[in-house]
Amino acid sequence: MRFHLSIPIAGVLTLGLVCAAVLAQQKTSIARAPITPIIVNGHPVDGVDITDYGSDVREINLDGLKKILQRDGNDKRPLLLNFWATWCDPCREEFPDLVKLDGDYKDKGLNFIAISLDDITDIKSEVPKFLNQMKATMPVVLLNVNDPEPAIKVVDATWDGQLPATFLYDHEGKVVFKHFGKIKPDELRAAIDKEIKK
Amino acid sequence: MKKQYALAIFLGAVLIVAFAAIAGSGRTASDLPAPPAIGTVIDDFTLPGADGASHSLASLKGKNGTVIIFIATKCPVSNGYNDRMEKVFEDYKAKGFNVIGINSNSTEPAAEVKSHAAEKGLKFTILKDDGNKIADRLGANRTPEVYVLDAKGKLAYHGRIDNSQKLETITSNDLREALDELGAGKAVTKAGGAAFGCNIKRVS
Numbered sequence: 001m002r003f004h005l006s007i008p009i010a011g012v013l014t015l016g017l018v019c020a021a022v023l024a025q026q027k028t029s030i031a032r033a034p035i036t037p038i039i040v041n042g043h044p045v046d047g048v049d050i051t052d053y054g055s056d057v058r059e060i061n062l063d064g065l066k067k068i069l070q071r072d073g074n075d076k077r078p079l080l081l082n083f084w085a086t087w088c089d090p091c092r093e094e095f096p097d098l099v100k101l102d103g104d105y106k107d108k109g110l111n112f113i114a115i116s117l118d119d120i121t122d123i124k125s126e127v128p129k130f131l132n133q134m135k136a137t138m139p140v141v142l143l144n145v146n147d148p149e150p151a152i153k154v155v156d157a158t159w160d161g162q163l164p165a166t167f168l169y170d171h172e173g174k175v176v177f178k179h180f181g182k183i184k185p186d187e188l189r190a191a192i193d194k195e196i197k198k
Numbered sequence: 199m200k201k202q203y204a205l206a207i208f209l210g211a212v213l214i215v216a217f218a219a220i221a222g223s224g225r226t227a228s229d230l231p232a233p234p235a236i237g238t239v240i241d242d243f244t245l246p247g248a249d250g251a252s253h254s255l256a257s258l259k260g261k262n263g264t265v266i267i268f269i270a271t272k273c274p275v276s277n278g279y280n281d282r283m284e285k286v287f288e289d290y291k292a293k294g295f296n297v298i299g300i301n302s303n304s305t306e307p308a309a310e311v312k313s314h315a316a317e318k319g320l321k322f323t324i325l326k327d328d329g330n331k332i333a334d335r336l337g338a339n340r341t342p343e344v345y346v347l348d349a350k351g352k353l354a355y356h357g358r359i360d361n362s363q364k365l366e367t368i369t370s371n372d373l374r375e376a377l378d379e380l381g382a383g384k385a386v387t388k389a390g391g392a393a394f395g396c397n398i399k400r401v402s
Contacts, residue, residue: 147370160340
C-alpha cells in the first residue's frame with residue numbers, strides 16, 4: 001500500500017499559514033503606567049541640560065544627549081536608545097513593539113530611553129498626544145539641536161541620521177547592537193537578553 | 199517514496215522562507231549597502247522620469263557637476279527642503295550644475311511623485327528608482343540625501359543640504375559651499391555631513 005504524504009504536508013502548510021497570520025497580527029494592550037524618571041549613573045538626569053515643559057516629554061540638547069550616553073562603571077545595565085519622530089511612519093509603526101518591550105524589560109535591568117526628533121513646537125502637543133495613544137511607559141526626551149551632525153556622531157559613528165534608528169549600548173558605552181529602519185523585535189530582544197545576562 | 203520526501207522538504211523550506219519574510223521588515227546595519235568613497239567614479243544609469251520619459255545620468259550631467267538628491271513626497275524633512283532644493287537648481291544652472299531628484303520610496307508611486315513635484319513647484323528632473331536599485335548602488339538611506347558628482351563624474355560630496363531644518367538657524371550651507379568650491383576649481387573642503395531624515399522605504 002502506498003503511504004500518501006499529502007495529508008501531513010497539507011497539515012504542516014496549514015499550521016504554517018496559521019502561525020504566520022498570528023505573527024502578523026500581534027496587538028498590544030498595555031495599561032498606562034507612570035512615566036519613569038531618566039536615571040543615568042544612579043542619578044535622575046536633570047539640571048540645565050533638560051528643560052521641563054510640564055508635559056511628560058522633556059527637551060534635551062547635545063550636552064543632555066552626551067550625559068545620557070555617559071556610562072560609569074557602576075551602572076551595569078545596558079542602555080537602549082530609539083530615535084523616532086511623529087512624522088516618521090515606520091517609527092510610529094514600530095512604537096507598539098517598543099512599548100511592549102519596555103513593559104517586559106523594565107524590571108529586568110534595561111535602561112530604555114526614546115528620543116524624539118520632532119520639532120520643539122510639538123513638545124506639548126503632537127508628541128505627548130502620540131505617546132498617550134501608544135500608552136507609552138518609557139521615558140521620552142525631545143532632542144533639540146541646531147546642528148544635527150555632532151549629535152548624530154556622538155550616538156554612533158556609522159549612523160547617517162536616518163530614522164528610525166535603534167542602538168543598544170553595553171555598560172562600557174560600546175554599541176553592541178544597532179538597527180536602522182523598523183526593528184525586528186525578536187532580534188532586538190535577543191541582543192538585550194545577551195547583555196542582561198552579562 | 200523518494201519524490202514525496204523531496205516534496206516535503208521543499209515545502210518545509212518554503213515555509214521557513216515565508217516565516218522569515220513576514221517576520222522581517224527592517225534592516226540591520228550590516229544589510230545596508232555602503233556608499234561609494236569620495237573620488238569614486240559613479241557609473242551611468244538610466245531611470246524613468248516622473249515625466250514618463252527615460253533619462254540617463256549622462257544626459258542629465260552639468261558641465262561643472264551634477265547634484266543628485268534622494269527625495270520623498272511624504273517625508274516632512276524632505277518637504278521642508280523643497281524650496282531650498284529648487285533654489286539650488288535655479289541658482290546653479292548658470293554655474294554649470296544640474297540638479298536631479300531621485301525617489302526610491304516603494305511607498306510613493308510615479309504618479310504621486312509627478313503630482314507632488316507639480317504641486318510643490320519642483321522643476322528639476324525627478325527620477326523614479328523602482329526597487330531602490332540606485333539607492334542601493336549609492337548607499338543612500340534617507341531623504342533628503344545629497345550626492346554631488348564633479349565634472350568628471352567622480353563623487354565629490356555626499357551628505358546634507360545644510361545644517362538646519364529651520365531656515366532661521368542655518369549656520370552651515372554645506373551643499374552650496376561645496377558647489378562653489380567645485381565651480382572655482384577647488385577641492386571640496388567639507389565633503390559631507392549628517393542630518394536627520396526619513397529612511398528610504400526600500401522594497402523588502
